[in-house]
Amino acid sequence: MTDGTPLPNRSSRIAGFHKKSPRERLDLVASFADLAPDVVERLSDFGNLPPDLGDRLIENVVSTMNIPIGVATNMKVDGEDVLVPMATEESSVVAAVCNAARQNYDTGFATSVSGNLMIAQVQAVGISDPHAARIRILERRSEIQAICDGCDPVLVRLGGGFRDLEVRVLDTLGGPMVVTHLIVDTRDAMGANAVNTMAETIAPHVARWSGGRVYLRILSNLADRRLARAHAVWRTAEIGGPEVRDGILSAYHFAEADPYRAATHNKGIMNGISAVVLATGNDTRAIEAGAHAYAARSGRYTSLTRYETTAEGDLSASIELPLAVGLVGGATKLHPTAQACLKILGVPTAERLARIIAAVGLAQNFSALKALATTGIQKGHMALHAQNIAMMAGAVGDEIETVARTLVERGTVRVDVAEKVLQDLRKS
Incomplete structure (x- = not known):
């Protein structure tokens, strides 16, 4: 039956499903959903991801979802020409980056980063003297550093590891919480596993020092110690004149003032950013969560980009957002296509990757605003x-x-x- 009518005697309780091979699982799913043979054959094609690798990347694998990878041309970042692989299913995303970069190719994009620092949070509750507990934990900084660095000697050997300690007292609906922040340099890794291990290792010590109970111990995706920035200037004469420039500025002013507009404005930015993040095997959900949280850091949701007019009357644009991306660990190291995309980018460090991604986000945004200010996005x-x-x-x-x-x-x-x-x- 393929008309949506439930099949009789079906059960989603399949004993040992996770122990079966991808093809065995697919056959069971095909029987459950009454899939046609041609559909099953299509699902059995894993494309450029070996089935045994897919079976280790996630659980209960039966197939892959192949997303087209395009390459953005014309990009010049910090004086260096780069080709940028972008994985996306949405039309015009790659073309938008190419067009924006072509229009400022001579000057390109200037970028910077704040570093590779990630935050792990340890939540302690049920503390009678939370402010005193905060001080007690801060007094243990040296001990905390030794414990954290002991969790990952390889990271320390590569120049990373524990960097700082913050302790906050939060007033919440459930009463005061003492939240310990471990600030960790994760170098060329995104760092989730490293900082989560440190948080879990330090948790029982925090409970003892604070006199409370520890619950959550996990990284924060608001990676505001790991910011990437890009800046570019588009000459007014080359983008259609003062009317186009002023239309772009007006579109930015709209997004800066109104969260309803800012949500779509930032979604367009993430069209470009998420496409590069996905192509390189990084965590799109973490990047998107961090970006949108950063856009609301002032207490209201606003634009991730800023537009101004230079003294010469040209259009100056900039972007700043958290970009916790890595070159080692997870799919970035295991997925052959991600490795190929990183090779195309030619990035020697995670910082360089973040710089390029920020430039792509700015290029994407410029193209979208120019289209909105002229012919319309459609x-x-x-x-x-x-x-x-x-x-x-x-x-x-x-x-x-x-x-x-x-x-x-x-x-x-x-x-x-x-x-x-x-x-x-x-x-x-």
């Missing part, structure tokens, strides 16, 4: 999206381009219209 986006609609209507080969072009010319990009255009094309 013209360029829908020109590319029309090809997807054509394929959804059944177009193949050269038909795809012909149907897409017709949809754009008519100004109506819909599946039903595409089906009619395709039907007429095939009749002729």
